[in-house]
Amino acid sequence: MLAGAYAKINLVLDVLGTRPDGYHELATVMQTLELHDSVEIKEAREIELVVEGAVLPTGPCNLAFRAADVLRRRVGYTGGARIKLVKRIPLAAGLAGGSADAAAVLRGLNNFWGLGMQSGELEEIGAAVGSDVPFCLRGGTALVRGRGERVEPLPGLPPLGVVLAKPPFGVSTALVYNRYDDTKDPLHPDVQGMLQAVRSGDVNGVVTRLGNSLEAVTLAMHPEIGEIKSVLAAAGALGVLMSGSGPTVFGLFENLSTARQAADRIRGGNFGLWVTKLYTPPA
Numbered sequence: 001m002l003a004g005a006y007a008k009i010n011l012v013l014d015v016l017g018t019r020p021d022g023y024h025e026l027a028t029v030m031q032t033l034e035l036h037d038s039v040e041i042k043e044a045r046e047i048e049l050v051v052e053g054a055v056l057p058t059g060p061c062n063l064a065f066r067a068a069d070v071l072r073r074r075v076g077y078t079g080g081a082r083i084k085l086v087k088r089i090p091l092a093a094g095l096a097g098g099s100a101d102a103a104a105v106l107r108g109l110n111n112f113w114g115l116g117m118q119s120g121e122l123e124e125i126g127a128a129v130g131s132d133v134p135f136c137l138r139g140g141t142a143l144v145r146g147r148g149e150r151v152e153p154l155p156g157l158p159p160l161g162v163v164l165a166k167p168p169f170g171v172s173t174a175l176v177y178n179r180y181d182d183t184k185d186p187l188h189p190d191v192q193g194m195l196q197a198v199r200s201g202d203v204n205g206v207v208t209r210l211g212n213s214l215e216a217v218t219l220a221m222h223p224e225i226g227e228i229k230s231v232l233a234a235a236g237a238l239g240v241l242m243s244g245s246g247p248t249v250f251g252l253f254e255n256l257s258t259a260r261q262a263a264d265r266i267r268g269g270n271f272g273l274w275v276t277k278l279y280t281p282p283a
Ligand SMILES: C[C@@](CO)(OP(=O)(O)O)[C@H](O)COP(=O)(O)OP(=O)(O)OC[C@H]1O[C@@H](n2ccc(N)nc2=O)[C@H](O)[C@@H]1O
Pocket: 010, 013, 022, 023, 024, 025, 026, 028, 093, 094, 095, 096, 099, 129, 130, 131, 132, 133, 146, 147, 148, 173, 174, 177, 243, 244, 245, 246
């Protein structure tokens, strides 16, 4: 069995406060990208993980392994599975690569092991693995609230082209949230305006309302992110923003071809480049 594990960006992300569990209360519009890792599942006695395309642990530190383990324990399943993960999504990038892998493993093993779990149950298990996992299980375009566990589907957007530019380092999501707590006057983007634009399919409204409360925090630690934003804007992006906790910056373009042309113009900078598009998975 082969499944895709799709990256996400946050079109808008507002941090509303801290929660009693220490996590942060969010209101964010998440959007799936066509860029994906692949997850292949075969029979095995125990849970075994093999990773290609990146150097990552293959035990419980890997979110793909952890998802399989949590699911197996939850239902008391006694068999195993050999999971091959081919990584393409950059690591610690704000693109939810690990959460996407976990979601693909949960969905894949639910079928492979014939567990018959409903999507709500899978989302609850996913939330225990990582805050972005419930969204990754659904995909598409969605308003995500709470810690990440409340996912409300939104109408899909057109397949806009996307250029992802990632400086040569990752960031710790936990550290970014910690620093956010020390910020005096954090910015609060226009989530309601973004929702209105998404619901009415207004691409211009979407690109003018891109905003992320965490961007200034990560940018203060890594000023290169500001430079990368300027490079993408100068290359003709309709809008640019840092995704999630960063450090990846995305630029939105009319289509895949204009995104490719822009990426070709800015190649050679001190950042990795990926060209992809917004993706709405089949229902
Ligand atoms: C910032 C976001 C935005 O979509 O994405 P990424 O940048 O990671 O892609 C998410 O909130 C990240 O989700 P995820 O990366 O799954 O978080 P987790 O593994 O559950 O938590 C990592 C750390 O982030 C903090 N955290 C996470 C989610 C949240 N709503 N509040 C938090 O304070 C927690 O303190 C935790 O120590």
